[in-house]
Amino acid sequence: MEMDQLTERQKDVLDAALALMMEAGDQLTMAGVARRASCSKETLYKWFGDRDGLLTATVQWQASKVRVGPVDRARLDLAGLTSALKGFAADWLRVVSSPTSIALNRLAVAHAGSDKPGLGAIVLENGRFALARRLKPVLEAGREKGLLVLDDAEAAFRTFFGLVARDVQMRLLLGDRMKLTEAEIAGDAAEATRQFLALYGAPNRPAQSGH
Amino acid sequence: MEMDQLTERQKDVLDAALALMMEAGDQLTMAGVARRASCSKETLYKWFGDRDGLLTATVQWQASKVRVGPVDRARLDLAGLTSALKGFAADWLRVVSSPTSIALNRLAVAHAGSDKPGLGAIVLENGRFALARRLKPVLEAGREKGLLVLDDAEAAFRTFFGLVARDVQMRLLLGDRMKLTEAEIAGDAAEATRQFLALYGAPNRPAQSGH
DNA sequence: CCGGAACAGTACCGTAACGTACGGTACTAA
DNA sequence: TTAGTACCGTACGTTACGGTACTGTTCCGG
Incomplete structure (x- = not known):
């Protein structure tokens, strides 16, 4: 999946989601991510569609970071x-x-x-x-x-x-x-x-x- | 954990919980178990305390079944x-x-x-x-x-x-x-x-x- | 200066699930 | 017969969360 189409801001949001799920995996709520990333829930839904979209983007974002040659x-x-x-x-x-x-x-x-x-x-x-x-x-x-x-x-x-x-x-x-x-x-x-x-x-x- | 103190009826309830979590793991709700086991939610709470108690009892019940010599x-x-x-x-x-x-x-x-x-x-x-x-x-x-x-x-x-x-x-x-x-x-x-x-x-x- | 896009913040709605309470029923013992 | 117990079925209060809508602010192009 292409990660190039992600804005810097969007990457920050996904990093916030990653950090949040690391310290409290079960509390990965949309409001929690929004609070942690200092963005609005509406923006999350505009960017990632729904909760599954956010989760998928987060997982793919992390995967794109560990890719090696x-x-x-x-x-x-x-x-x-x-x-x-x-x-x-x-x-x-x-x-x-x-x-x-x-x-x-x-x-x-x-x-x-x-x-x-x-x-x-x-x-x-x-x-x-x-x-x-x-x-x-x-x-x-x-x-x-x-x-x-x-x-x-x-x-x-x-x-x-x-x-x-x-x-x-x-x-x-x-x-x-x-x-x-x-x-x-x-x-x-x-x-x-x-x-x-x-x-x-x-x-x-x-x-x-x-x- | 002693499983001898479990009533036959209680074992049936735990079996119902097991069956339910097998066919739809995320739908393991108290109401679902009660419906599946044909028992009341009040009985579930009386027997197992709370949701965690039911889950723990279910896991231990399954474990007690597979123990071998x-x-x-x-x-x-x-x-x-x-x-x-x-x-x-x-x-x-x-x-x-x-x-x-x-x-x-x-x-x-x-x-x-x-x-x-x-x-x-x-x-x-x-x-x-x-x-x-x-x-x-x-x-x-x-x-x-x-x-x-x-x-x-x-x-x-x-x-x-x-x-x-x-x-x-x-x-x-x-x-x-x-x-x-x-x-x-x-x-x-x-x-x-x-x-x-x-x-x-x-x-x-x-x-x-x-x- | 102005209009609109983008976005943060927040209020709001609907639903689902936990936990509790209550009525009704079957069974047991005195 | 009556009191008590155990239980089913269900309705209810409460909370939490996904998702939407609204308001205000900032920034940008013309």
């Missing part, structure tokens, strides 16, 4: 692949443990309970599926270079995803106060990468053993 | 361990993909957004943590028998959890219409078990290779 698959040795995987893992852990992501996912999960699948699909598309689109070329490049042994990039991605995420996101969404320091994120990312390479790495070069 | 760790060879792990994995996939679990987790996630952590903690306690309590003795028995190599049962459990769950629960909660047939559940459970044993199995007996 692809990885260059040109030169890719084992060290580069390992480093790339660690980077993806750490990025993902940072994202899902951020207050913004937690609030957004809470909203989208609650919204998916209703009939309209809008927000859930958007969050999924810009979260898990975007990660898959970025990571799968790396996996396939690793296979072409003989670094990885896999016949289904999707299955390999889901394994990597599981090794990285484990129970973190669900625990956070359910209110578990987990501490995720930067050191732990780095350690978990390295461990997940090590395990993934143990499962999918080419066997000719045995990855460093001993966990 | 522990596994006997007496005789445990590699085949038994593999079978036990596959059973845990398939059970978990069946649970998280069930409409009941989806509705319950939606409710709990939305509820955790507010100040009270009640429902989220209950769901977490009877879901992920209950699974860990049941699985960790099996893992430690496997270590004592020399079948598994692990120094941290919690870390090993979380790896197993990740290999099994991957992105399934989040996708379902976000409204992704995933088909999870019994055959796929069995296949995924077997694959997760195979990968887990590849990571944590004792190396002296090389597990059957070829993915």
Whole structure:
């Protein structure tokens, strides 16, 4: 979705909505957003149509902020692949443990309970599926270079995803106060990468053993 | 929580609440439950105090229904361990993909957004943590028998959890219409078990290779 | 100087849901 | 028979929120 057509003022309003849903997700009311953004409710309805429009625009606005560029698959040795995987893992852990992501996912999960699948699909598309689109070329490049042994990039991605995420996101969404320091994120990312390479790495070069 | 103090009639009411939140999670209103259960709102408030009390009782009632017995760790060879792990994995996939679990987790996630952590903690306690309590003795028995190599049962459990769950629960909660047939559940459970044993199995007996 | 667009602020309306109160009914025990 | 209990069904008060309309102010082009 094109975010260029958003006025600076409109972006400020959406940022206010984001801040509000972070500190009190269930209190994301139209009057609350208007008060927080110092704008009138009528303006909100003129700009975004209705409450769902505001929510959708907010989710897409946040998604447009975290978009990153692809990885260059040109030169890719084992060290580069390992480093790339660690980077993806750490990025993902940072994202899902951020207050913004937690609030957004809470909203989208609650919204998916209703009939309209809008927000859930958007969050999924810009979260898990975007990660898959970025990571799968790396996996396939690793296979072409003989670094990885896999016949289904999707299955390999889901394994990597599981090794990285484990129970973190669900625990956070359910209110578990987990501490995720930067050191732990780095350690978990390295461990997940090590395990993934143990499962999918080419066997000719045995990855460093001993966990 | 003791569920023995619940009248048969009260259990029927909670079942009605469960059914209602499964087919329309956001429409779980007191009047709706009363209508569905053919009881009066006054009775609901007399029995459960307020809306949160009803929700809590409903979640605990569902949790009390899925509780299962522990596994006997007496005789445990590699085949038994593999079978036990596959059973845990398939059970978990069946649970998280069930409409009941989806509705319950939606409710709990939305509820955790507010100040009270009640429902989220209950769901977490009877879901992920209950699974860990049941699985960790099996893992430690496997270590004592020399079948598994692990120094941290919690870390090993979380790896197993990740290999099994991957992105399934989040996708379902976000409204992704995933088909999870019994055959796929069995296949995924077997694959997760195979990968887990590849990571944590004792190396002296090389597990059957070829993915 | 003037007219209109854009917008903040606020008052207002309709609806939905929580929680309470009350009448009516069936059952039990003295 | 009568008092008491438990409960259903429903009507009611209250609050909260989505959405609309109105007023005043600022700014901009002519």
